[in-house]
Amino acid sequence: MRILVINGSPKRDKSDTMHITGAFLEGMQESAHQDIQIIHTIDKHIEYCTGCFSCMRNGGKCIHDDDMENILGEILAHDLILFSFPLYCYGMPASLKALLDRTLPLSSMAMRKAGDRYEHIGQAEVSHLRYVMICGCGFPNSQQNFEPVIMQFKLCFPRNHSIITVPESPMFNAPEAAVVTVPRLELIKQTGRQYAKEGEIDASLLAEVTSPMIPEDQYAAIVNSSV
Secondary structure, eight states: OEEEEEEOOTTGGGOHHHHHHHHHHHHHHHHSOOEEEEEEGGGSOOOOOOOOOHHHHTTTOOSOOSTHHHHHHHHHHOSEEEEEEEOBTTBOOHHHHHHHHTTGGGEEEEEEEETTEEEEEESSOOTTOEEEEEEEOSSSOSTTTSHHHHHHHHHHSOSSEEEEEESSGGGGGOGGGHHHHHHHHHHHHHHHHHHHHHSSOOHHHHHHHTSOSSOHHHHHHHHHHTO
16 A cells, blocks of 8 residues: 655654554554655745645646645545644644645535535546545543544545544653553554554554553653653
């Protein structure tokens, strides 16, 4: 499988979430060889979308001359697009949001009804694409934290998507937390193996992966003691 990882963390390789993504990809590689390419949004020149809709009326050509034309080509050339990012203000970091906004050239102005909502009709062939979102956050639980970005991801990619959210993710960059992070990374590798084989992740396994690694009050106390 051709996998394009879009790393939206401003910390680039030091991202807490990239530890999770790395384990997931390692699990996929254990199942079968994967062709993996990584884009770090922080390294790219991506102008903000102006909402002029020129791209939707002009065969996908944007008014901006930056890195997005090449990035869109990479997206279409892959089979799986894996978005890896930390939770920022209950959403995604600005550089990744700018990239997502600039995927507008893949759509046309025409729209159609899909279930209870309307969506734009594509002007690029994307039916082959599958999508994975891996998001970590520094809070000790998942409730009332990930919901906004999960909804956005599902609306942007309503088909062929899988979502992994992991609380307490700063622990993956803390060597002293290895007693709990190493077993969790092994569990995440298992999700990668399963996804590579079956194209989805079992709900019970996902529930284990997305649960807190240590009790919430203990994690909060550790964080607060270091402030």
